[in-house]
Structure formats: C-alpha cells, structure tokens
Amino acid sequence: QSVLTQPPSVSGAPGQRVTISCTGSSSNIGAGSDVHWYQQLPGTVPKLLIYGNNNRPSGVPDRFSGSKSGTSASLAITGLQAEDEADYYCQSYDSSLSGSGVVFGGGTKLTVL
Amino acid sequence: EVQLVESGGNLVQPGRSLRLSCAVSGFTFDDFAMHWVRQAPGKGLEWVSGISWNSGIMNYADSVRGRFTISRDNAKNSLSLQMNSLRADDTAFYYCAKDNAGEPLLPIFVFWGQGTLVTVSS
Numbered sequence: 561q562s563v564l565t566q567p568p569s570v571s572g573a574p575g576q577r578v579t580i581s582c583t584g585s586s587s588n589i590g591a592g593s594d595v596h597w598y599q600q601l602p603g604t605v606p607k608l609l610i611y612g613n614n615n616r617p618s619g620v621p622d623r624f625s626g627s628k629s630g631t632s633a634s635l636a637i638t639g640l641q642a643e644d645e646a647d648y649y650c651q652s653y654d655s656s657l658s659g660s661g662v663v664f665g666g667g668t669k670l671t672v673l
Numbered sequence: 674e675v676q677l678v679e680s681g682g683n684l685v686q687p688g689r690s691l692r693l694s695c696a697v698s699g700f701t702f703d704d705f706a707m708h709w710v711r712q713a714p715g716k717g718l719e720w721v722s723g724i725s726w727n728s729g730i731m732n733y734a735d736s737v738r739g740r741f742t743i744s745r746d747n748a749k750n751s752l753s754l755q756m757n758s759l760r761a762d763d764t765a766f767y768y769c770a771k772d773n774a775g776e777p778l779l780p781i782f783v784f785w786g787q788g789t790l791v792t793v794s795s
Binding site: 605658 | 710718719720723733734735768777778779781782783785786787788
C-alpha cells in the first residue's frame with residue numbers, strides 16, 4: 561500500500577480535461593514536500609512530466625499542469641490526446657519514513673476513450 | 674545527449690548475488706546524485722537507493738537495506754548496485770536515474786535509463 565494514494569484508473573474522451581489526484585498526509589505533501597509527476601507511456605521508461613508541484617521541464621506541452629493543496633496534489637491534462645494514454649505516477653518525500661523517505665504513488669492508468 | 678545504459682540484469686536463484694551497472698554519458702556525472710528505481714513487471718515504481726555526487730551520502734529503501742550496496746566511479750562515469758541475498762520479491766526492472774541535484778535527499782528523477790531486468794527464481 562503506497563503512502564501516496566492515486567486512483568487506479570481515469571479516462572476521458574479526446575479534447576476533454578482530466579485530473580489525477582495524489583493524496584498524502586501531514587508527513588509528506590501536507591508538510592510542504594514538493595510533488596513531482598512522471599509519465600510512463602506503454603512499453604517505455606518513466607519520464608519527468610511535472611516537478612516542484614507545478615513546473616514543466618522543457619519540451620512538456622502546457623496541456624499538462626500540476627497543483628498542490630493541503631495534503632493532496634493533482635495533475636491536470638487538458639485537450640486530451642490519444643498519445644496521452646499512459647501510466648502516471650506522483651512522487652514526494654515523507655519525513656516519517658526511515659531511510660530517505662522517497663515515496664511514489666501507486667500509479668494511475670489514463671485511458672483515452 | 675544524456676544517456677544512461679544499464680546492464681547486468683539476469684535470472685538468478687534466491688539467496689544469490691548480482692551486480693548491476695549503469696554507464697553514463699552526456700552530462701557532468703560528478704555534479705549529480707544518482708539513484709536506482711525498480712518496477713516489478715506490471716507494477717508501480719519503487720525507489721531503491723541513492724548516492725550523492727561524491728559518494729558521501731548513500732541511502733536505501735528499508736526493503737533492501739543491508740542487502741544492497743550502491744556505489745559510483747566518477748572517473749569512469751559509472752553507477753553500480755551490488756545486490757546480495759536476493760529474494761523473489763526483488764524481481765523487477767531496475768532503472769538508473771539522474772537526480773537534478775548533487776545530494777540524493779529530495780530527489781527529482783530528471784532522466785531514466787532503459788532498465789535491466791532482474792529475475793529471482795529457482
């Protein structure tokens with residue numbers, strides 16, 4: 561069971577807007593830890609999509625955006641395209657864990673209808 | 674162009690050892706922390722270990738601490754993961770990942786290798 565909770569799946573039609581939630585607690589997101597998002601297209605390796613809650617690396621379309629509030633974060637995708645079909649993971653830091661505290665969400669599979 | 678190329682994955686029996694390597698090019702290796710992240714087939718991501726730019730900080734997930742050892746050779750632009758006492762639940766693709774900072778404490782995995790598959794089975 562992941563420290564960060566994501567819905568197992570979300571779906572949307574082309575052109576629509578979808579959001580993926582990442583719910584944490586007072587020891588991670590609620591404590592102010594940054595949230596990062598990764599996209600894993602089918603059969604490929606993860607790619608950094610959003611870092612520091614709401615920043616896009618060079619080359620990531622502005623259709624992708626991130627936000628954070630309280631103990632949760634969200635990834636929003638507008639103008640949904642077929643090529644967005646992928647698994648999405650959130651990642652943050654949890655101060656209550658031994659070791660380094662690096663945590664991932666369980667992942668969300670986005671299906672474009 | 675940043676390149677991270679993992680090698681060393683294989684089928685190994687429970688209790689045995691394996692050493693993974695990651696050859697790096699395309700950036701100044703000794704400026705950045707590096708990590709290993711794994712993904713069991715069909716499952717999610719799990720951070721395994723991280724090492725600072727100068728090997729001064731090494732940290733591990735609870736699931737591997739005491740069995741795995743991370744190391745790097747800045748002269749050879751190489752990252753390694755020595756895995757001992759392997760268990761069936763260590764079966765996964767192992768990815769080498771570049772951090773955006775020199776310390777592995779609050780990582781952002783800015784670039785990932787293609788991964789190498791470790792299968793632990795009798």
